[in-house]
Amino acid sequence: MIFSTFFxxxxxxxxxxxxxxxxxxxxxxxxxxEVAKSLDFSGNGPIFLSKKQIKDDLNQAIGLFRDNYVxxxxxxxxxxxxxxxxxxxxxxxxxxxxxxxxxxxxxKLIKTLEFTEDSNIQANLFxxxxxxxxRVEPKxxxxxxxxxxxxxxxxxxxxxxxxxKNIINDWFINCTNxxxxxxxxxxxxxxxxxxxxGIQANNQLKNLKCTFQSESGVKRETxxxxxxxxxxxxxxxxxxxxxxxxxxxxxxxxxxxxAGENDVKKFYKLAKKLRKSQDLIIDVRGNxxxxxxxxxxxxxxxxxxxxxxxxxxxxxxxQILNGLLNRVQWNLYNDTSSHFIGKDQLKQKREQLRNxxxxxxxxxxxxxxxxxxxxxxxxxxxxxxxxxxxxxxNNHCGNGCQFLAALTKQIPDGTLIGKNTGSFPKNxxxxxxxxxxxxxxxxxxxxxxxxxxxxxxSTSGYHPDYWLFSPMGLTDIMRYANK
Numbered sequence: 506m507i508f509s510t511f512f513x514x515x516x517x518x519x520x521x522x523x524x525x526x527x528x529x530x531x532x533x534x535x536x537x538x539e540v541a542k543s544l545d546f547s548g549n550g551p552i553f554l555s556k557k558q559i560k561d562d563l564n565q566a567i568g569l570f571r572d573n574y575v576x577x578x579x580x581x582x583x584x585x586x587x588x589x590x591x592x593x594x595x596x597x598x599x600x601x602x603x604x605x606x607x608x609x610x611x612x613k614l615i616k617t618l619e620f621t622e623d624s625n626i627q628a629n630l631f632x633x634x635x636x637x638x639x640r641v642e643p644k645x646x647x648x649x650x651x652x653x654x655x656x657x658x659x660x661x662x663x664x665x666x667x668x669x670k671n672i673i674n675d676w677f678i679n680c681t682n683x684x685x686x687x688x689x690x691x692x693x694x695x696x697x698x699x700x701x702x703g704i705q706a707n708n709q710l711k712n713l714k715c716t717f718q719s720e721s722g723v724k725r726e727t728x729x730x731x732x733x734x735x736x737x738x739x740x741x742x743x744x745x746x747x748x749x750x751x752x753x754x755x756x757x758x759x760x761x762x763x764a765g766e767n768d769v770k771k772f773y774k775l776a777k778k779l780r781k782s783q784d785l786i787i788d789v790r791g792n793x794x795x796x797x798x799x800x801x802x803x804x805x806x807x808x809x810x811x812x813x814x815x816x817x818x819x820x821x822x823x824q825i826l827n828g829l830l831n832r833v834q835w836n837l838y839n840d841t842s843s844h845f846i847g848k849d850q851l852k853q854k855r856e857q858l859r860n861x862x863x864x865x866x867x868x869x870x871x872x873x874x875x876x877x878x879x880x881x882x883x884x885x886x887x888x889x890x891x892x893x894x895x896x897x898x899n900n901h902c903g904n905g906c907q908f909l910a911a912l913t914k915q916i917p918d919g920t921l922i923g924k925n926t927g928s929f930p931k932n933x934x935x936x937x938x939x940x941x942x943x944x945x946x947x948x949x950x951x952x953x954x955x956x957x958x959x960x961x962x963s964t965s966g967y968h969p970d971y972w973l974f975s976p977m978g979l980t981d982i983m984r985y986a987n988k
Contacts, residue, residue, distance in 0.1 A: 544939055548634055552606065552607060552632065554605050556598075559598055561941065562945070565940055569824075571587065573820075573824055574949050574951075575820050576950075580620075590618075593617075607632060608630055608637045611637055611639055611945050612637075615641060622964050623949070623950070624641055625935060626640060627640035628948075629937075630943070630944065642708070643964075645733060646688070647710055648701050648702070648731070648974045649702045649713055651729060652701055653700045655700065660677040661674060662717060669729070671725060671727075672717045675718055675719050679716055680713055681715075683706075683713065686704055686705055687701075689972060690971055690974065690977065691981050695988065701972060701974055711731060712729060713729045734974065734975050736900050737791045739759045739760055739792055744759055745759060745761070745766070745772055746759060746768070746772050746775075755979070757788040758795060760795060761795055761799040772803065774806075777806050782892055783892060783893060786896075786897065787894070789909060792901070792906050793931070797905050797908050801881055801905075805882075805887065808887050808890045810883045811883055812912060814914075814915050814956065815878070815907050815911050815929075816877070817876070817877040818874055818876050818952065818955060820951050820952075821872065823866065829934065832936055833855045833858065837851055837852075892918070894909075894913060895913075896910055897922050898923045898926050899923050902926040902929070907929050907966075913967075914956065915956075921967060921970050923969050923973050925967065935949065935951065
């Protein structure tokens with residue numbers, strides 16, 4: 506009788522513990538219920554939105570960005586009033602007497618977020634068998650082929666092939682309706698400061714209207730055509746590298762290779778041959794998949810120095826982790842063949858995320874930061890770094906390219922030439938959050954790219970010390986390096 510009572514008591518305790526555990530587990534997915542729900546791909550959301558629905562979604566959106574977007578505080582420190590940005594959008598929509606289409610609201614929301622210049626911000630909407638996609642477009646560089654020389658605080662037009670003849674040697678005054686940009690370009694003489702006149706914009710522009718003034722004080726308003734050069738990208742068929750020997754060695758690194766390949770062995774042997782080079786040019790334009798590990802092995806043969814530069818800080822919260830669960834659902838719902846993670850791996854990822862959420866709640870964690878660093882430790886048998894390094898890059902810039910670009914900003918004798926290196930990390934596994942009323946799915950990054958000093962890198966990547974614009978090319982870089 507005593508044994509029976511004891512057994513029943515322990516059975517009762519086990520049931521209570523199991524019930525308590527399940528209650529906690531279920532409560533995890535109710536925390537921040539606006540993101541814990543599964544994504545709704547049905548397309549049965551409202552075609553039109555009421556003013557209240559818009560207000561509710563904007564309140565939810567500002568909360569999602571405030572609590573989860575890694576650049577929220579960065580932009581806030583730079584003077585961005587997030588609350589004011591969303592309030593302005595709300596007031597503009599409320600003034601509209603016509604019903605607001607849901608996909609128009611989606612477009613206006615992304616347009617409002619353009620100030621971030623963050624191409625990782627995207628909005629997807631499934632509505633009545635249609636899929637609407639909008640994202641913050643990255644700014645492209647447009648140039649005029651008007652080269653300017655800085656003389657004290659003024660800019661004079663230099664003679665050139667493409668200029669309008671009547672403004673040669675005139676002083677630049679300003680441009681109307683748009684914010685002009687002076688892009689630094691390679692100097693032809695020491696201590697010379699040269700710039701290309703242009704703009705940066707996320708939409709196609711044809712002309713730039715600017716005013717110039719002659720020495721005699723005559724002002725001329727001139728319409729300047731704008732040019733845009735596409736960034737080249739390397740393919741799998743490309744060779745691993747190209748080497749041009751000379752007083753200044755030039756290496757074009759196209760892609761990674763497998764350890765057993767002859768060209769890979771030759772590439773690493775080349776590093777030993779170049780150890781005494783005072784100058785070195787490494788061209789990584791278009792190398793979007795080149796890895797840090799591959800170029801690290803090359804540099805180990807070249808130098809004994811140690812560097813730590815590219816840093817990725819990933820923020821985790823229960824809300825973000827639920828957003829990553831939504832990402833798993835998104836990838837499983839869509840064709841996974843276009844993603845780097847296969848179906849089985851996605852299911853494993855889902856279980857890992859669920860367990861991590863349980864851990865966060867169990868431990869009462871508010872947030873957690875995970876840091877990934879690109880750390881290079883040289884070979885002690887190699888010589889010390891004594892090289893002027895020139896890196897040529899563009900916005901198709903993978904891990905290895907990003908490390909080399911960052912290195913030019915870290916060492917005293919480094920120069921970055923070409924274009925900005927673009928948003929990083931690329932192809933990131935980003936969280937998704939769905940707005941309750943409109944069913945719009947918002948995506949943004951929970952990873953922050955930092956430089957070697959721990960400061961956030963621009964969403965457009967590392968900017969070059971000198972920009973390259975057609976017809977500028979390798980000949981100009983060699984001329985600069987020789988001087």
